[in-house]
Amino acid sequence: MRKKFSSIDTEGMLSIKKINREKSLLFIDDSAGREAIVPIFDLLKILNEQGCLKDNGFFGYDTFQSVFTWRYASEKMRSVFSVLYERIEIPGRIWVAVAKVQSKHGIISTAQYEDIRDTINGIINSPESLDVLLRSLELEKEFDHDVIATKEAFAELCKIGGGVIHHGLTSMDNVNNTEAIILAEALAIIELKIRKLLSILVRRMDENIGLVCMGWTHLAAAEPIPFPYRLAQYAYDLFDDLKSLNSLKIKGKGFKGAVGTSASYKEMLEGKGITAQQFEKEVLEELDLDAFKITNQTIRRKQDLKVLQLLSNISQSIYRMARDIRLLSASFLMEVSEPSKPKQKGSSAMAHKLPNPIKTEKSCSLALIPFVLEQIAWLNASLPMLERTLDDSANRRIFMPEAFLAIDKIFDTMIRVLDGLVINEAMINANLEKFGVFSATESLLTEMVNKGINRQEMHDIINEVCKEAW
Structure with missing residues (x-):
């Protein structure tokens, strides 16, 4: 399971190291390095008043939020669809898997792959993942392309392999x-x-x-x-x-490229002794x-x-x-x-409800x-x-x-x-006693037909009697 980590630094005064979402608690360090545990909403209120949330890519309660963000759904399902997971963690895992297979077949160097692997794996599940996300959002304003922005946010931290991340891929x-x-x-x-x-x-x-x-x-x-x-x-x-x-x-x-023909992979793999289909198979195996x-x-x-x-x-x-x-x-x-x-309560007005x-x-x-x-x-x-x-x-x-x-x-x-x-068995039994007697008419009708009486004539008689009883 992924751990829930986040980080934010407010003018060097506060550092949030870990979030316990289930108990709505934050684990923080203050400027003196002292650890503290505070309720999330208390701290968010303070940060929102100081304007720190929006400055750090967060949203306060003075703007629209989806009810699914806080009211409906489990934390586990929200986590699966979270921005960090969808934009940082899984794309990072995919780029690592691609780089591993590329290194195996001599498309990139071992040093480049190890740099990509160690850097990205070190970021995933750590407080630094939020920093990479915020950098990606910042770069997207420049590139107007989310995948390129995230790729570049990772590449800036990969000093050896950064230049080959996403090699051969389309977004x-x-x-x-x-x-x-x-x-x-x-x-x-x-x-x-x-x-x-x-x-x-x-x-x-x-x-x-x-x-x-x-x-x-x-x-x-x-x-x-x-x-x-x-x-x-x-x-x-x-x-x-x-x-x-x-x-x-x-x-x-x-991994099939821009229009599904694997053309870019065929060029990348030329002379490497492996087909685009074999390359794809190996990467998919890495990703299960x-x-x-x-x-x-x-x-x-x-x-x-x-x-x-x-x-x-x-x-x-x-x-x-x-x-x-x-x-x-x-x-x-x-x-x-x-x-x-x-x-x-059932009603603010009708106390009997x-x-x-x-x-x-x-x-x-x-x-x-x-x-x-x-x-x-x-x-x-x-x-x-x-x-x-x-x-x-x-x-x-x-x-x-x-x-x-x-x-x-x-x-x-x-x-x-x-x-x-x-x-409520008492009410179930009461309703059964009240209405159940009428259901005996079906057995009565069957028995009368078995004795040679015209079914429809008997149906009409029973129906009229029941109408009076109702």
Whole structure:
């Protein structure tokens, strides 16, 4: 696992060495070298008042922030889509892997490779990574090109090998493989959470074996069903999603150059006794990454569409389950309810109200996001022209992280809901007693037909009697 490090120096007075994000604590050194532990928000408030945050590439609370930055999603998922990881750590790992294979085949010297390896590996996971990021952002203002900016930020620190970083590559050879690594890691997080939610559903089924509740069709009383059987329906949908996730194999672009023909690699490798395809294979093995055999300048956007279709399907499964829980917790049923805090309130005005089903409501609200974003992925797979245009570039920075962050928050929320779901057996039994008697009419109808009575005539008689009873 990556450690969470950051560094910032405010006029030589303060140095932040480490961040514990889970406990919202900063480990700092003051100007006298004394260590201290302070709450993040206390320090951020001071730094923001002094104007230090923006000067160092941070953003305060006086400007827009995405709710996914602080309100929704887990720290682990945010970390996967973090700027440091996407712009510094993974690109750095890719450049090291490329340099290693290039050194092996005499394209660059051993000294150049070792310099690139030691410098970049020393930066990754260290406080210096933030300095490299800030330098990259500064250089981007000059180059108007993020990959060149990051490459140059690394190159400035590689005194021997800096001049050969990115040799033979086009930008998308790094960017698209970076994206593939991120997607694979994000899907691995989602897989674990699907499995955890499924295990909770199975446990709640086992705990409630023998509990029978009223079944409802068209929101009208139908027939009794086992309560675990209702939960099994939700589990079955999620199990389908899990199988779909496991069948989706994320691939990178590989190393195929500006239009996918590997032309630049063929020139770089001329006389080296290795083909462009063999070179690509060796680098991919270093990265533990598979790649598409055919691409243009970018990775196949069809893959993005498949990922968003998967996330959309998952969000649909959870939406249905969450919405049913909301319905069953309504005042006219009250068969289940979300776990709530002791002092949780349902209304600031209506003191009689019980806690609202805010967790399942939030899950339903967030579940709409992957569904809607899937449409953008469809357009991105369709609109770019010929070997590459930038129709997709800007929106991909938004929709892909947000789709994952939304799903991540939904899972964390629903895991808590299902784990602590309150099952009101008294109300379940009361509803069953009130409506269950009507379900006997189906057995009655079957028995009468078995005795030779016209089915439709008997159906009409039972129906009229039940109308009067209702």
